[in-house]
Amino acid sequence: MRQRVITAGGGGNLSRVAWHVGVLALLAIVLYPIVWVAAATFKPSSEIIGSLQLLPSEATTANYDRVFEGVVGIGVGRFFLNSAVLAVLSVVGTVASSALAAYAFARLRFRGRTTMFVIMISTLLLPFHVLIIPQYIVFQKLDLIDTYVPLLAGKFLASEAFFVFLIVQFIRNLPRELDESAKIDGANHWSVFWHIILPLCRPALITTAIFTFIWSWNDFFGPLIYLSTPDKYPLPLALQLFIDESTGSDFGALMAMSMLALVPVILFFLFFQRFLVEGVSTSGLKG
Amino acid sequence: MSRATITPDRSAEVYTTERTGPRKRARLPGDGLAGYLFLSPWIIGIVLLTLGPMLTSLYLSFTDYDLFNSPEWVGLENYERMFSDARWLRSVEVTALYVALAVPIKLAAALAVALLLNGKRRGQGFYRAAFYGPSLIGGSVGVAIVWKMMFSDDSVVDQLLLTVGIDTGGWAGNPDFSLMMLVLLAAWQLGAPMVIFLAGLKQVPRELYEAAEVDGAGRWRRFRSITLPMISSVVFFNLLLETINAFQVFTSAYVVGGPNGQPAGTTLFYTIYLFDRGFGDYRMGYASAMAWMLLLGVGLVTVFLFRTARGWVYYSGDSGDKR
Numbered sequence: 343m344r345q346r347v348i349t350a351g352g353g354g355n356l357s358r359v360a361w362h363v364g365v366l367a368l369l370a371i372v373l374y375p376i377v378w379v380a381a382a383t384f385k386p387s388s389e390i391i392g393s394l395q396l397l398p399s400e401a402t403t404a405n406y407d408r409v410f411e412g413v414v415g416i417g418v419g420r421f422f423l424n425s426a427v428l429a430v431l432s433v434v435g436t437v438a439s440s441a442l443a444a445y446a447f448a449r450l451r452f453r454g455r456t457t458m459f460v461i462m463i464s465t466l467l468l469p470f471h472v473l474i475i476p477q478y479i480v481f482q483k484l485d486l487i488d489t490y491v492p493l494l495a496g497k498f499l500a501s502e503a504f505f506v507f508l509i510v511q512f513i514r515n516l517p518r519e520l521d522e523s524a525k526i527d528g529a530n531h532w533s534v535f536w537h538i539i540l541p542l543c544r545p546a547l548i549t550t551a552i553f554t555f556i557w558s559w560n561d562f563f564g565p566l567i568y569l570s571t572p573d574k575y576p577l578p579l580a581l582q583l584f585i586d587e588s589t590g591s592d593f594g595a596l597m598a599m600s601m602l603a604l605v606p607v608i609l610f611f612l613f614f615q616r617f618l619v620e621g622v623s624t625s626g627l628k629g
Numbered sequence: 630m631s632r633a634t635i636t637p638d639r640s641a642e643v644y645t646t647e648r649t650g651p652r653k654r655a656r657l658p659g660d661g662l663a664g665y666l667f668l669s670p671w672i673i674g675i676v677l678l679t680l681g682p683m684l685t686s687l688y689l690s691f692t693d694y695d696l697f698n699s700p701e702w703v704g705l706e707n708y709e710r711m712f713s714d715a716r717w718l719r720s721v722e723v724t725a726l727y728v729a730l731a732v733p734i735k736l737a738a739a740l741a742v743a744l745l746l747n748g749k750r751r752g753q754g755f756y757r758a759a760f761y762g763p764s765l766i767g768g769s770v771g772v773a774i775v776w777k778m779m780f781s782d783d784s785v786v787d788q789l790l791l792t793v794g795i796d797t798g799g800w801a802g803n804p805d806f807s808l809m810m811l812v813l814l815a816a817w818q819l820g821a822p823m824v825i826f827l828a829g830l831k832q833v834p835r836e837l838y839e840a841a842e843v844d845g846a847g848r849w850r851r852f853r854s855i856t857l858p859m860i861s862s863v864v865f866f867n868l869l870l871e872t873i874n875a876f877q878v879f880t881s882a883y884v885v886g887g888p889n890g891q892p893a894g895t896t897l898f899y900t901i902y903l904f905d906r907g908f909g910d911y912r913m914g915y916a917s918a919m920a921w922m923l924l925l926g927v928g929l930v931t932v933f934l935f936r937t938a939r940g941w942v943y944y945s946g947d948s949g950d951k952r
Contacts, residue, residue, distance in 0.1 A: 365745060365756055368742065369759055372759075372763060373759065375772075375775060375817070376763075378775075378779065379775045390778070391778075392788070394785060439671065439674075442667045442669075443667065443670065443671035445667050446663075446664050446667035446671075450667065451660045451661075451664070452660050452662075452665060455664065458668070458672075468679070468924070469873070469920075469924055470877070471877065471900060471920045472682075472683060472921065472924050473679060473683065473686065474920075475682075475686055475689065475913050476681070476685035476917075477682050478907075478908075479696065479913065480677075495678065496678050498670060500670050501678055501679065530663075531663040531667070535667070559769075560769040562769070562770050562879075562884075563879055566883075577770075578770040579770075582770060585774070596778070597774075597775065597778065600771035600774045601771070603770070607766050611765055615758040615761070615762075618758075618765070619824055
């Protein structure tokens, strides 16, 4: 069946139905874990393990109730808020700094541009582990451990080369006549950037914003090394704390809290999937 | 960039500005300062957060440093010690095995689904998005917790396998299966490479298949002789990207196995051990040396991939050059 699709076009009703059935079956397997956890959050802990039954014999919201009691005396809302603050600031910083850098790389001519562009591209291949120890030491010397500064500094300094590259590619495909004619009319670089390039780059900026939001929302490593006060924890770290706290026996509440952490990303995906999938296919973003 | 195409004269201009930059610059003197101003956040970032730390970490890798006392020069000792450090050797083994399993399995699954979805079919956009979904959440703590739960003793996967008579006692706690569980988690995120494969498949000229069909080539033959060579640059791109990503997996391994790579050190990934050394016992010098060895390893694999690519990656004149 898979091979028939290569030649595509042809095939009668029967093969079309067979194709849909096949794809849906495959999709059911792939999406099963999400369905499973969604159902598990409404089961009593004892029922999550030891049964193949997907639906709870009797639905309960007890798991969610326990999650809303909080972790180590801190309400779940706090962790949500922390995650949201980090994600929003990350988006603002990344979009602004990446767009500025991309405009320079794509449109301006200055000494060292090509070299700097090559450096930027090569950071795509650089494992970030080479940087974390000295970065940690610097932030420690500056007394910035247990603040959000180390988590956000890079975002405001265009350090995610993927996004700079994505926007550069986008700007390069915009007709140059637009900015040339604006310049003849006396516009400076800033107004060309602000009034012409930025509005036209919207799709690339939206892709950047969505990915930044999701990556920041999911980020675990950064908060793990930089934050130590539970009050400041974003959701992923709170989840880890929850595992340590409950010594892993309260499966139901654990599943419910995992689900709560995933829901915003899933919603984001449902609303913006067009930008996400197109962003990936044009730039090769990892996702 | 999907809607605009580079016209020949403009792409020529892009090249000339790259190659004969100095002469062009003389004609437009105003850009210099503006260029640096627009780039200033990036320049500050690259100096303070990338190049500076790289040099520092290279220096630290030759020292003994615990964050509180000043670094003490020890020459190559950190590097030498790694090769007699059982846990380091273990972490190299675990990571290499993971990369060797996860990357091909994930890419094969991604290509298979891409081939299945390729072509004009109703609902293609929906399916593409649905398969892509797991890529966005797969690396999160929440999914790692769910995964571990699904694969633990007596849970859904174990129960399913028991119905066909296979008793693993749950993959999460079984040293023979714990790494495989993480490989499956990687394969589950097949959506990202799949989308890139689909973009590549769209570029393959249909006439080639028609011509091959006329010549009596079967499906497998058409796949081997047309599809694969025509998307080889996309295969290479995915291979490179996924390999580099696989070397750096951390979150799911940490949630599943903790800082010691439970069970029995089978999930002691390189990054986990690096984290444990650096931030668990503050051996910053040793951890820096480990980071440089990782960079060296990833670099060697990248060079190796580029070298073999000459033999099997085919660049046609105008397809597959979108990135």
